[in-house]
Amino acid sequence: MEIEWVWGLLGGALIGSAAAVFLLVNGRIMGASGVIGGLIDGTGRHQSTERLALLAGLVIVPALIALAMGGAETHLTGNMAVLVIAGLLVGVGTRMANGCTSGHGVCGISRLSLRGIVATLFYIGAGAVTMLLARHIWGLI
Amino acid sequence: MRAIVAFIVGGLFGAGLLLSGMTDTTKVQGWLDIFGDWDPTLAFVMGGAIIPMAIAWRFTQARTPVLGGTFPTPPDPKISANLAVGSIFFGMGWALSGLCPGPAVASLSFGGIGGIVFLIAMVAGMVVAPRAKGYLDGAAQAA
Helix, strand or coil, X not given: CHHHHHHHHHHHHHHHHHHHHHHHHHCCCCCHHHHHHXXXXXXXXXXXXXXXXXXXXXXXXXXXXXXXXXXXXXXXXCXXXXXXXXXXXXXXXXXXXXXXXXXXXHHHHCCCCXXXXXXXXXXXXXXXXXXXXXHHHCCCC | CHHHXXXXXXXXXXHHHHHXXXXXXXXXXXHXXXXXXCCCHHHHHHHHHHHHHHHHHHHCCCCCCCXXXXXXXXXXXXXXXXXXXXXXXXXXXXXXXXXXXXXXXXXXXXXXXXXXXXXHHHHHHHHHHHHHHHHXXXXXXXX
16 A cells, blocks of 8 residues: 555656646647547547557557566456446546546646636546445445 | 657556556546545545646746647636536546546556447547537527
8 A cells, every 4th residue: 555655656747747748849738538539529630640649659658568567457347338338428528528537637737727627526526426326325336 | 750759648648557556447446435445546646647747837838839839728717517517427437437538548458358348438429429518508508
């Protein structure tokens, strides 16, 4: 446990540094749902190379680190119905709200954006209520 | 050049997600499990990420990005129905799976079939999102 928050802080600093480089060098917001969503609905067509390159790095580097560490574990549920419903909710929700944990959470809160702070309170609140219902009341997950 | 920087940014982002434990769904679900065995790791990740980014925002004042163009302008501060409802939907899916969009992509190589199923469903959700968004905007205008 003690070591886990150190890794959390270090990993977090890497995420924030990545977002800082993307902002200062490319002038862009590092929001995962925005980068993917812009490719899907065509709103980011003019920067598609940049978006695809970011996603390539986001897949390849963790793959290499996981390989070097002898594997990584997501502990993802095997319940496919839950995964489909969760994926749909995350996809629709992040695009309606124009951001997710990286865009609203990291990039929004750091500039004291009211929208980022409100979005983060809403998704953490909804997540905590869902967890209470789905895990402790319905025993679903 | 922009693509090379973007690739490095994506790589740093992915490394940070993996090392901080955010690709492990038990840690994310543990953070949301306030009434169970609560795991505070995510708060350290968020804090660690917000600090360099807050410094970066300071550097954007009266400057332009290194590779040209302009910095993103502050968004419309209005709290729309889409922001609230979308974030609630996202939070529900986030809790059910323990995945948000960044880690869902970062764990593609080791997330197994379940990770791929989640990603496909997420992309499908993003395809229909503009319609849901337009519907809520229309409802807000009619009200």
